[in-house]
Amino acid sequence: MIDRRTVLASSLALAACGNTAAAPAIAATPLKSIAPFPIGTCAMTGQFQDPAWVDLCLTHCSQLTPEWEMKMEYILSETGEYRWDAPDRIADFCTTHGLRLFGTTLIWYSQDSAYFRSLSGERFRTEYDRYIQTVAQRYRGRATGWDVVNEAVAENGAGLRTCLWSEALGQDGYIARAFEQAKLADPDAVLFLNDYNLENLPTKGATFLRLVERMLKAGVPIGGIGTQSHLDIEIPAGQTAAFFREAAQFGLPIHVSELDASLRSEGRIDTRSQRQKIEQQTARVAELTEAFMDLPPAQRFAFTVWGMRDTDSWLRRDARDDGKDSPLLFNAQARANPMFQAVSDAIREGV
Incomplete structure (x- = not known):
């Protein structure tokens, strides 16, 4: 051992000496070969x-997540057209190299879409459903899972965020609807609620877990928990x-x-x-x-x-x-x- x-x-x-070039060969064993996941x-x-x-990716990894080229700001134009070049290339790279594809993210508070800002009422709801179904269906059978809703909890953990989606569909409503549409579009994928600072801020972690509990009790098809x-x-x-x-x-x-x-220190003198x-x-x-x-x-x-x-x-x-x-x-x-x-x-x- x-x-x-x-x-x-x-x-x-x-x-500590800055001698990275002489680092010991501790990376000899690929992580994917020792991890049972x-x-x-x-x-x-x-x-x-x-x-x-x-080479580094294929040596150590067995799953790939698009960093941003499968997010709405890439896929959906201001006039409602879809573009697939980059996300398709990532999906094809996974297929070629035998990697699992994980999709992120279908709905994110930060995706303040100009196209959706131009919509209201029933048209907004129809296009919301259409976007989720179109993206999830395109990679059905290829994506093993999805971040369906990303970062729904407020920064300080005191409740949920107010955003374009919550304003139109309700704070719980947009989340539940997104999971329901994703489940219809890709019933075999594992559907995640994903957020950050869940370990760092106990208040936020607790609010997030209460949200999961509330959704599950309401029958929302959340299939997994994502912690960034x-x-x-x-x-x-x-x-x-x-x-x-x-x-x-x-x-x-x-x-x-x-x-x-x-390793950075934010907002204070670091000694x-x-x-x-x-x-x-x-x-x-x-x-x-x-x-x-x-x-x-x-x-x-x-x-x-x-x-x-x-x-x-x-x-x-x-x-x-x-x-x-x-x-x-x-x-x-x-x-x-x-x-x-x-x-x-x-x-x-x-x-």
């Missing part, structure tokens, strides 16, 4: 032209595991859908050393992975990291980025970060 403390201590020392990442079609990205797991590395130990125990009580499949763990930040990061990521491994096997839908290399991360596209954040499993040279070892060891020990 691998001694996690020895390998991780070596990785931490190298990371799918390992996923996100993708944009431009990455298919990058042989290093393709953009982890705050400073949250207290045990908080992530507590959320997973609560979420598991529904018996639904759970998807770690967008894992990353930024921590790089080593301290990496220790916090690996501890929180290890706890998350262990909590996922503690689920019954039938509830482990997939474990998806939101990007392959640090330089692929949405966090590195932020205007505030200083080029030093390391939120993913691999660095720019596709060498394993300490976070990789935390995930790998937790999976091995939990099997």
Whole structure:
């Protein structure tokens, strides 16, 4: 058995010195070969032209989620036309390489569509149903699951968001309707309610789980729980595991859908050393992975990291980025970060 403390201590020392080129070969075993569930990442079609990205993805992953090219802002034009070039390329890439396709997202509060803003009343409802059914039906039999509704809970966890969809169909109404339409369109896909900060903010996690409970009691066909797991590395130990125990009580499949763990500090002076930040990061990521491994096997839908290399991360596209954040499993040279070892060891020990 691998001694996690020895390998991780070596990785931490190298990371603290900035010696990523000399990192130990801790990525020799592909994650997909040791995990008894799918390992996923996100993708944009431009990455298919990058042989290093393709090699890293196919070495470690068995599932792919479109990062944004299957979202409404890509597919639906301001005048109501649909475009399929990029999402079709992603679906075809999955077919060619034997990867599971996971679809995201059918309805998202952030998709403030100009086309839907021009509609009202019965026309709005008809087009809402048509959009969900058209997209889900196109990938029926190819997409193993869908984020049907994304980020419905308010930022601070105090209730649900007000958005274009809730204004037209009601805060619970737009959610229920989306799941009903998705179920009609793709009855075999696993249908997820997905959100973020569920581990980071207990209030938000509790509101989210109450929403799941309310929907299930109303007969809404929610088939799974998606937790994005953009982890705050400073949250207290045990908080992530507590959320997973609560979420598991529904018996639904759970998807770690967008894992990353930024080293950046937001809104305060940061006196921590790089080593301290990496220790916090690996501890929180290890706890998350262990909590996922503690689920019954039938509830482990997939474990998806939101990007392959640090330089692929949405966090590195932020205007505030200083080029030093390391939120993913691999660095720019596709060498394993300490976070990789935390995930790998937790999976091995939990099997």
